[in-house]
Amino acid sequence: MIDKLINTIKDDKDKWNQFQHILIEKNIASKTVLLHEGEISNNIFFIKSGCLREWFNKDGKDITFQFFFEGQPVASIDSFINREPSLFAIESIEPTTIITIEKADFENLLISFPELKMEFQNFIFQRFRNYGQLFLSRIKNSPKERYEELIKNHPEFIKRIPQHYIASFLGITPISLSRIRNRK
Amino acid sequence: MIDKLINTIKDDKDKWNQFQHILIEKNIASKTVLLHEGEISNNIFFIKSGCLREWFNKDGKDITFQFFFEGQPVASIDSFINREPSLFAIESIEPTTIITIEKADFENLLISFPELKMEFQNFIFQRFRNYGQLFLSRIKNSPKERYEELIKNHPEFIKRIPQHYIASFLGITPISLSRIRNRK
DNA sequence: GATGGACGATAACAATTGTTAATTAATTAT
DNA sequence: ATAATTAATTAACAATTGTTATCGTCCATC
Numbered sequence A, B: 001m002i003d004k005l006i007n008t009i010k011d012d013k014d015k016w017n018q019f020q021h022i023l024i025e026k027n028i029a030s031k032t033v034l035l036h037e038g039e040i041s042n043n044i045f046f047i048k049s050g051c052l053r054e055w056f057n058k059d060g061k062d063i064t065f066q067f068f069f070e071g072q073p074v075a076s077i078d079s080f081i082n083r084e085p086s087l088f089a090i091e092s093i094e095p096t097t098i099i100t101i102e103k104a105d106f107e108n109l110l111i112s113f114p115e116l117k118m119e120f121q122n123f124i125f126q127r128f129r130n131y132g133q134l135f136l137s138r139i140k141n142s143p144k145e146r147y148e149e150l151i152k153n154h155p156e157f158i159k160r161i162p163q164h165y166i167a168s169f170l171g172i173t174p175i176s177l178s179r180i181r182n183r184k
Numbered sequence C: 001g002a003t004g005g006a007c008g009a010t011a012a013c014a015a016t017t018g019t020t021a022a023t024t025a026a027t028t029a030t
Numbered sequence D: 001a002t003a004a005t006t007a008a009t010t011a012a013c014a015a016t017t018g019t020t021a022t023c024g025t026c027c028a029t030c
Helices: A002-010 A013-022 A077-082 A103-112 A114-140 A143-153 A155-160 A163-170 A174-183 B002-010 B013-022 B077-082 B103-112 B114-140 B143-153 B155-160 B163-170 B174-183
Strands: A024-028 A033-035 A043-049 A051-058 A061-069 A089-092 A096-102 B024-028 B033-035 B043-049 B051-058 B061-069 B089-092 B096-102
Touching: A002 A013, A002 A043, A002 A114, A013 A103, A033 A043, A043 A051, A043 A103, A051 A096, A051 B114, A061 A155, A061 A163, A061 B114, A077 A114, A096 A103, A103 A114, A114 A143, A114 B051, A114 B061, A114 B114, A143 A155, A143 A163, A143 A174, A155 A163, A163 A174, B002 B013, B002 B043, B002 B114, B013 B103, B033 B043, B043 B051, B043 B103, B051 B096, B061 B155, B061 B163, B077 B114, B096 B103, B103 B114, B114 B143, B143 B155, B143 B163, B143 B174, B155 B163, B163 B174
Parallel strands: none
Antiparallel strands: A024 A096, A033 A089, A043 A096, A051 A061, A051 A089, B024 B096, B033 B089, B043 B096, B051 B061, B051 B089
16 A cells, blocks of 8 residues: 555656655664554554554553554554544554654645545455454454464464464463464 | 435435335344345345344354344445345344335435435444444453443343343353353 | 243353463573 | 573463253243
């Protein structure tokens, strides 16, 4: 999406001059919090390289529920769109390079490029659809089944992401995940 | 939504004549399947009275994951919009009166009434948002906590819906729900 | 009124997961 | 490099849930 975005802007020289500066590239260390839980999101991020997670606090523990990799746009959608406090934090797992765009800039961008607006609406739709799928997977399967599903559908998760985040993502303790892994 | 829809149509006499016939009222008995799992949805329903549930089959058991009451629109959204096989069935829990509209008719309706189109897009958005909330609730809370949350937020569910559907909705067996209920 | 089916409660046992704690391995910081 | 921190494994025990089966109640139908 970010490539398409950049290419779309580049195609129009005037607009490139106008919008180039709103794309801010940042290198962040591992475990950098980009958005805190409760904060109102003012930025949308695009991952150039690295990996982010979304998590929230539950009784002092953090619960991770989503991972994002290179190429993906990341935002606390509800917070970004409706200026509500974010229900969760966004944080890096690895050293990560992102492009961030401020809300106001992003909105101007969408006004100037209707095709990007469609793209963005589609992104929102997909994000919510993804929630639906995650939800059904939670209901349908046991932790063990979900782990096996994860190996099948997202082997890159297991390779790249520390195990305790995966455990959290699966809804179990790291201890339980360790048991599942060593049971077979 | 259905009231607004009917009122909107009624306001325009020509259009009322044109669209009146597409609204089909049906009385259905308890446990009537309106849409089977795997079937491509060709209708959207509006509940006048009664109660529906959405469920799918998992290893021979049925798993209920949503309830709907009077006033609510119900559809297997993905299937209805994209003509894909539905991932779940829609079935009545009580004797229920519904208004059904066929996909083609509904699409024509939305073309004639842009304000209804907005309403429908909002409905879709809310449905997906609801998935998001259900998803977070599943992650965040234990079955017991989810049951207590349900009592607090939807006491009408407990009154009206047979317990084994509630258990299924909570992600536990009816036996386990019975234990939770009698533990305190 | 009798019969069968659906629903809910309960019991006994197995399987799984959570909790706490100790140990080892791996990573990060100095 | 070394120390300090963080992550993963294992063990022992508690708590919860699933499974199977039995029993009683309510309701519909014959």
